[in-house]
Amino acid sequence: MLRALVLGCLAMTAIASLGRTPVAAESPAPTFTTIVVGDMHCSACAKKIAAKLYLLPGVLEVRADVANDTAYVVPQKQKSIPPKAMWEAVESAGFDITLMSGPGGKFTRKPKQ
Amino acid sequence: MPKYKFLCCLLWLIASATLAGCSSDSTGEDPQVAVHRARLLLAEEPAGTETIVKARQALTANGKVVILGRIAAGDLSPWDEGKAAFLVSDAAAILDEHGHGPCQDDTCHFCKGKTSITDTLAIVQCQDDRGEVLPIDARTLLGVEENQLVVVCGRGELDELGNLVIAAEGIYIRR
Numbered sequence: 001m002l003r004a005l006v007l008g009c010l011a012m013t014a015i016a017s018l019g020r021t022p023v024a025a026e027s028p029a030p031t032f033t034t035i036v037v038g039d040m041h042c043s044a045c046a047k048k049i050a051a052k053l054y055l056l057p058g059v060l061e062v063r064a065d066v067a068n069d070t071a072y073v074v075p076q077k078q079k080s081i082p083p084k085a086m087w088e089a090v091e092s093a094g095f096d097i098t099l100m101s102g103p104g105g106k107f108t109r110k111p112k113q
Numbered sequence: 114m115p116k117y118k119f120l121c122c123l124l125w126l127i128a129s130a131t132l133a134g135c136s137s138d139s140t141g142e143d144p145q146v147a148v149h150r151a152r153l154l155l156a157e158e159p160a161g162t163e164t165i166v167k168a169r170q171a172l173t174a175n176g177k178v179v180i181l182g183r184i185a186a187g188d189l190s191p192w193d194e195g196k197a198a199f200l201v202s203d204a205a206a207i208l209d210e211h212g213h214g215p216c217q218d219d220t221c222h223f224c225k226g227k228t229s230i231t232d233t234l235a236i237v238q239c240q241d242d243r244g245e246v247l248p249i250d251a252r253t254l255l256g257v258e259e260n261q262l263v264v265v266c267g268r269g270e271l272d273e274l275g276n277l278v279i280a281a282e283g284i285y286i287r288r
Contacts, residue, residue: 048205054204055163055181059287060262060287
């Protein structure tokens with residue numbers, strides 16, 4: 001009888017766990033885009049570039065490595081940012097891009113899309 | 114035998130409670146909060162986003178603005194405790210940078226046009242029909258957190274201190 005009771009308890013626990021929302025598996029890290037500009041010069045320049053990039057829908061985070069003239073753009077999950085839009089955003093901040101590399105491809109010239 | 118029956122009933126009750134607890138909303142939230150949340154939170158990002166600085170400069174008579182900001186206020190708390198109001202800063206104001214300090218070059222073109230702190234801040238308010246700020250903490254109402262990026266559309270005006278105050282009509286959280 002006691003064994004039946006233990007088995008019953010285990011069965012009920014299993015049933016209860018079925019009703020729970022499964023814990024979402026950790027999704028892979030978002031794929032970021034690396035943008036190398038001609039001369040980032042200083043932190044104010046980096047902020048100028050970041051301000052333009054942030055205005056693009058889907059941008060979650062912009063990081064900058066001023067010493068290496070590089071900006072990194074992290075998209076929101078499940079979203080992609082057109083390379084052309086990023087290129088134009090940096091240009092509109094007054095900077096030339098020497099290299100852009102990310103999920104959309106590798107570019108040394110303004111992308112078509 | 115009655116002892117086992119009692120135990121079985123007890124186990125059944127525990128399992129039922131577990132199942133019920135997982136599927137229903139047991140927060141006991143004020144229904145008005147859900148109504149305002151549904152009215153304010155946007156599922157899609159609105160178009161025509163501007164920086165806070167640009168929005169201030171382009172402020173028109175009807176005050177329509179769509180700004181991107183980060184819920185942050187430097188060393189201060191961005192929250193108006195217990196109210197549906199918070200501060201947003203320019204998204205790029207807090208930039209994660211490596212390998213360089215402040216600009217040392219007086220001839221730097223981009224450092225010349227620096228803006229004041231007030232220009233890069235905005236106060237976002239969620240108001241009721243009478244224009245009063247809702248007495249619900251913004252974190253509870255919108256589920257927002259410090260340092261999150263938000264796109265706020267609404268009507269903006271400058272208060273007597275020169276702060277841009279936006280009566281939010283829609284808020285999209287970038288996450």
